[in-house]
Amino acid sequence: MSNIHVTRAGSGTEPLENQPNKTRRGYHAGISGTRRHALTDRQSILYVDDSSMNTILITGANTGIGRACAEQLAAPGVRLILACRSRERTQPVLAELERRGAVAEFLPLDLGDLAGAAAAAKSFARANRSLDVLINNAGLAGARGLTSAGYELAFGTNHLGHFAFTLPLLPLLEAARGRIVNVSSGSHYRAPGINFEQLRTPTRTKTGLDEYGVSKLCNILFTAELRRRHPQITAVSLHPGRIASDVWRNVPAFFRPVLRWALRMESVHAGGAAVVHALQAQAPKDGGELPLYFHVQQPRPPSRAAQREELAAELWRYSMDAVSDRSEAPLASEPLRPHAATT
Numbered sequence: 001m002s003n004i005h006v007t008r009a010g011s012g013t014e015p016l017e018n019q020p021n022k023t024r025r026g027y028h029a030g031i032s033g034t035r036r037h038a039l040t041d042r043q044s045i046l047y048v049d050d051s052s053m054n055t056i057l058i059t060g061a062n063t064g065i066g067r068a069c070a071e072q073l074a075a076p077g078v079r080l081i082l083a084c085r086s087r088e089r090t091q092p093v094l095a096e097l098e099r100r101g102a103v104a105e106f107l108p109l110d111l112g113d114l115a116g117a118a119a120a121a122k123s124f125a126r127a128n129r130s131l132d133v134l135i136n137n138a139g140l141a142g143a144r145g146l147t148s149a150g151y152e153l154a155f156g157t158n159h160l161g162h163f164a165f166t167l168p169l170l171p172l173l174e175a176a177r178g179r180i181v182n183v184s185s186g187s188h189y190r191a192p193g194i195n196f197e198q199l200r201t202p203t204r205t206k207t208g209l210d211e212y213g214v215s216k217l218c219n220i221l222f223t224a225e226l227r228r229r230h231p232q233i234t235a236v237s238l239h240p241g242r243i244a245s246d247v248w249r250n251v252p253a254f255f256r257p258v259l260r261w262a263l264r265m266e267s268v269h270a271g272g273a274a275v276v277h278a279l280q281a282q283a284p285k286d287g288g289e290l291p292l293y294f295h296v297q298q299p300r301p302p303s304r305a306a307q308r309e310e311l312a313a314e315l316w317r318y319s320m321d322a323v324s325d326r327s328e329a330p331l332a333s334e335p336l337r338p339h340a341a342t343t
């Protein structure tokens, strides 16, 4: 794929009736009435599998940045699969995406459940012929505890859950020469490294923010290692900005407006736009690689820890061990290549 061309609702695209049989990716309008009918049946998830459409899977898109991103990508010819915890909470988003002309579907996903996350991805991979883009967006911050799989809550959800979910989707993404966008955070700069000894113990700090930083460091290391192991896939990570989303739900309600003002938070729309930018960003024309990490919409070197090849490799091995006794995820077989230089 790589030439992802997502037309946006209201962006001056030709009306559907004027482009009945165009089959170029991202420019296809041939959704038959039968298929549309099937889409209105929420029980028949994963029914549509039209390989001429841009197929984009987003985790955690029932609210916040993920929802804003999905809405900005929604257009005729785009199929959006929202992988979320609650069908009920995702339903209004699906309706809005369909109102904008996209095909929208729900995939149940709880990232805290490693076996469940791998099974959700496998069921998608079994039922689908194509996947162009995976946006690993879901995440939590400032919460404490352990996942049901027994890992520190932020690490287990933000990194390990996505690791388990991503592996079974790699063959589809490779076949499409697709893209993976990992939503990290500027908080990764506060993590000097990963203490592997602490990953199976409950969150230690009172705020959980140190652990959050480690999990967001892992998002970038995972991106770097994906690039080395799966060069057919374009992998990129980003900080979406300080965004006034539900991620601040653990902050007392009366204090949230103060925090929003003090941190100069942006709207969820801005966060969604940063993700869409990373999804569409191209390598510089004068050569060089696509940056590993974007700070909002600007390339920026991630932390030194995030650039450590041996740490990325160690995290991959650790994560593979963590999921291998719970899933049948295939081991990557491609030869390794050097890490991409960061800008």
Ligand SMILES: NC(=O)c1ccc[n+]([C@@H]2O[C@H](COP(=O)([O-])OP(=O)(O)OC[C@H]3O[C@@H](n4cnc5c(N)ncnc54)[C@H](OP(=O)(O)O)[C@@H]3O)[C@@H](O)[C@H]2O)c1
Residues within 6 Å of the ligand: 059, 060, 061, 062, 063, 064, 065, 066, 084, 085, 086, 089, 109, 110, 111, 112, 137, 138, 139, 140, 141, 157, 183, 184, 185, 186, 239, 240, 241, 242, 243, 244, 245, 246, 247, 248
């Ligand atoms: N907001 C910011 O300022 C900011 C800054 C830097 C990075 N980020 C990153 O941006 C991403 C999106 O965050 P946001 O600000 O949009 O937060 P949000 O409004 O709280 O949305 C987070 C999403 O993740 C989902 N999620 C949480 N735990 C999950 C689990 N165990 N399984 C599946 N889904 C789960 C949530 O689902 P439920 O609704 O079911 O809980 C929700 O859909 C996160 O990765 C976050 O780290 C945000």
